[in-house]
Amino acid sequence: MSKLICSAAIRGAHKIVARAEQKWREAMDKWGAKQEVGFPNTAYYLPIIYGITGIPVRTLGDMEQVLKLCRRLLPPPVREKVHLPYLAPALDAGMATFFAEEIIEAIKYLEDPNAYVPGAEEPTDENIWLGAADDIIMRKRGIEFVDGTAPGFAAILGAPPDVETAVLIARELQEKNLYVFMCSDNNGVRMAEQLVEAGVQVGWTTRLVPFGPDTSATVFPVGFATRAAMAFGGIKPGEYRRILIYNKDRIFAFVLALGFVSDEWYANAAGAINWGFPTIADSPIPQVLPTGICTYEHVVSNVPHSEIVSKAIEVRGLKVTVTKVPVPVAYGPAFEGERVRKADLYVEFGGGRSLALELCRMRRMDEVQDGKIEIIGPDIDAVEEGSAMPLATLVEVAGRKMQEDFEPILERQIHHFINYAQGVFHMGQREIVWLRISRSAFNQGFRLRHIGEILHARFHQDFGNILDKVQVTIFTNEEDVRKLLDEARTIYHARDARMEGMKDEDVDIFYSCVLCQSFAPTHVCVISPERPGLCGAYTWLDAKAMYEVNPEGPNQPVQYGECVDSLKGSWKGVNEFVRKASRGAIDGYNFYSVVDKPMTTCGCCECITAVLPLCNGVMTVNREYTGMTPCGMKFTTLAGTIGGGVSTPGFVGHAKIWIVQRKWLQGDGGIKRLVWMPKMLKEELGERLVKRLAEVGMTVDMIADETIGTTEEEILPYLQEKCHPALEMPPIIG
């Protein structure tokens, strides 16, 4: 019965707000109003408060107005008899709860800097609680939410009655590709701790995220979702209604309440309903079944643990496509980030201990026998635990729509497909692969043939439109591997040369990518050979292949048509397409310029380039770099400013690799304009950067980095000293 829930939620909200007020008063006494507060490395302050009210809480003093707002939002308790309508007041109380809890958590960061492992993707031995996701994690993981690799998340409050059930629920959520955000406790028992006890690897990499031990940590998952609306949806802070509807429509999250539902839990559940996130409980609490604020039911209770995950998915209205693969271990993207530690290792391949490579080849239809999996050489049960073996995985495919150009795209998928198996770790590609199989996977019956099974099944599932037959041959004799390696190197080289030489002018068609429109409804990427997708995940060839795979899908051919400006990269056909695909929001853009009508950004770009007027050049910063940059903004602030599908002159998002392609900012003078980039990005681009700079007569050391300075004034003397070419170029603006 809704009345009981709402009454409890309102009571709970009163308690939580009172606690926040008390915490705040204590903190004010101790540190004073000017004390800075906040969650680590985020441009969104306390994100729920910021998103919903537009108030940036920077200091303890800033919290006062928020607490006053909480008081105004708190309704009186629900009357026993002749009650007034309670649902709406309970929802408001839920909102006040989140505001108050963000304040509580922010003060916790202040009181105990070690309460959480800051900025970490995984727990340490001392502390399993990760706390608020910083913007790097949010943007990195955001792509998975955008492309559907992760269709949603479960916010778990409490814990199931025993460790086994905890593992089962976590596994099922992982197998359904969902993120699992864990908070609070049930009688002192916490699910994240149960998982650690069972030896399950927790952290962002396995999608089992231990957010915080207290109920107030619920604001971390909800804050994550709120930031998504601002970062990818382009919704401005304070546009609360749009943020909440965005979440209801696009962020498929739900709350699992495991254990006794306290007033405080009810208050959090009421808060979550504002976002369209329903609560599914394992205990016999009342239900709220009529729909409207959430897409379907609001509270569903008394669900057995064996059904709770599927029930939750149904209630949230989420369609999860689970790929079934005939392997004896769990399988899904959630296991991609799982490591196999040396102590758990049964056997490994490559990684410096042995030769290992992967190769995908296109064959004629009659040359491939579909489903044939052949192991040439000893299987893993023939070697001792802890051994290293040579490995060559040859995937041969045939199909009427297969093209040789698609080989590297398919080959790159091998990494993901194998990595999805639980207890199997995969890194790298080509001849630098590193594969580990854990003891537990081995004990569950995992053998080399299962690698073949995985690849056969997944290639058919994901690329069924372009290929009809897949056969896999696995070599484990060093001699065979070596032989194949020689052949493979020739092929790798030829592919690189072809990619290298591919020019925008050489193709008739570009490809669009609106994958991100699930989150950024007005953003449209158009991908050309010399302008890869700004997320770094899609090249022109990828898009081309994906179009073949799914002709109705997010990658569509774009006839670029008549050229408007060849230097800046503007075509009538592209602009026309962008106008339509952005639903009229964007009327076109330039491919190769940051100054004039630059391309839009969804929010998941790898790098952001910004104009530095004083240096007459540009800087570029990658997502992983958390420090200050000479444009006066950190990456995360930059991304917050330009994300969400808007074109912002002076700023542009792009893939890392684009920096070393020749068309990079061609319209503004190209790489000769590059005056600053983080050291780590220089290192990552390595040789390719050296080579590309050499083409224009530059060296890497001419470009400043954070060791030189993080303001324009600091780096300018250095550029002058190095005779940086940008200083001699025509003014970048005007």
Next chain:
Amino acid sequence: MSQSNYSADPAVVEMLERAKKDGVMTAFDRAEAMRPCPIGRDGICCKLCAMGPCRLVARKGEEPPRGVCGATQDTVVARNYLRIVAAGCAAHADHGRAAARLLLAVANGETRDYQIKDEMKLVKLAMDFGVEISGRNIEDIARDVAKIALEEYGKQEGELLFIKRAPLRRQQLWRELGVVPRGIDREITEALHRTHMGTDQDYENLLLHAVRVALADGWGGSMLATEIQDVLFGTPYPTVSQVNLGVLKPDHVNIIVHGHEPLLSEMVVLASREQRLVELARSKGAKGINIAGICCTANEVLMRHGIPLAGNFLQQEVALLTGVVDAMVVDVQCVMQSLPEIAECYHGRIITTSPKAKISGATHIEFNEHNALESARKLIEIAIEEFAKRGGNGYVPNYAVDFVAGFSHETITYLLGGLFRASYRPLNDNIINGRIRGVAGVVGCNNPRVTQDSAIVTLVKELIKNDVLVLETGCAAMACAKAGLMNPDEALRYAGDGLGEVCEAVGIPPVLHMGSCVDNSRILIAATAMVKEGGLGDDISDLPAAGAAPEWMSEKAIAIGMYFVASGVFTVFGVHYPTLGNETVSNWLFSDMEKLFKAKWAFEPDPEEMAKLMIKHIDERRKALGIDKARERILFDMAMRRQLEAV
């Protein structure tokens, strides 16, 4: 007829026994003594000129006779009908005018007694009227809004501004039929002109003007009254109160506010809380000052202050029978001339306050916006004096029912989603998924030709049992409040499972009190909001919705019914219908209108049959919308998410 057949309300029955014993006549007795004139009742009496009156009664098997002037029965019935609508519209229009004039006085600083209570609503109104808001102080905005509101009355050309609030399809339909009102006063004047002897003698032309006049009420005068009163007195918000004669307190000074305009009663409520007056009352032996209401003035102060209701229209005389009413302060409309005599027999003073509505035998204390609070104080002092004179024969029947009221359009929006997600989505969703079958507006008066409240309550119980959410105003709302249908604890047992589940989730009763009879404009806005929310068609006539006035009696009711039908709501009236003497006009209203307005009138006095008609209509609309069958749950994948429009 015995007293128990007079009313379904036990408090009324009990008091009528007392009246009988005391030999006092009430409307119930007069109705019995005075049978309705069948010729006038059926609309076929023409007394518009001195050549008549003409009784256009057809002999069996013959054509109806013509009037002396040559007017056909069709013309006579249509003319009479148009005059009814015009009178109803005039009543609401004047109500709105009074509110607008008060707003102007407040904006000009001519009165200190009133303030602008809901600035947000004023700003929204200003935006609808195209008044510049940025950087201006609230008085300046209010002044412009009030002036524009007043211009709506005298305007000669163009369209009433609120017409633009209707769904686009409806506006288009009105324009195509040429029924968009130009100015409120113009349409009323023209109605009187057209019905003058020898003028408009085409029944359809007359009826189309009746539509135009009615629209000038619903989307004109009434809507202005509601909107401006919300600005001045606050937009209603859910409130708990009590209804029926038991709210009168024998040990208090009891003042009943009665009539329709809340301008004075707002001040009475305010003054009754003043320490000096409370002390004065105490000094005379009273425990305090108790304000209660009757008719729509009561609904107005109920919605905004939780002031209890003594009863509906037929309880005005009955309330005086208690002998504990020290003063009954009346303003305009629906006030019985018999009140001073009954007060004379029992106790208390009848105080008229409007220069437009004096009653012989009553005390007149004229009220205007400049002396508002002062007049209120004065009449409370009179009531206190009267209390001192009260004899010992007072009797208050022990009936007072708890209920919840205060459901404005804004409040409903809030209640369905809270501050942050306020919308009609949950209502539309639950209509689409069938938990709620449809929505009905049940409004109107009491009529002593029908057992008081019985048709209303029977109809409403039948509707909610069948999962139809009921929105109410006026005396019909009071009837249901008395029957416990607005008590959220009690009423859900009368509701069907689906409706009950939704009401329980939100915490509302299945019957929502939306205010006074001018507040029927709130129902128009609510219906429009449902259309705009999406999923239920693109016009009010597409909604699974219907309207009814089972116990109507006033001309205002016909005006309201007409603007509901013209706005696309199938509407059923009980008791009788003023065109029944003529087939042509009745056919136009009960059938032809459907082709023109996608909605029509119906007449059905039996409340259960009435419910069947409304539910049948709702089911037909559900079918037309394709929501008559259970729907599969839609699960969203990424491709579907990409198809979503940006919010």
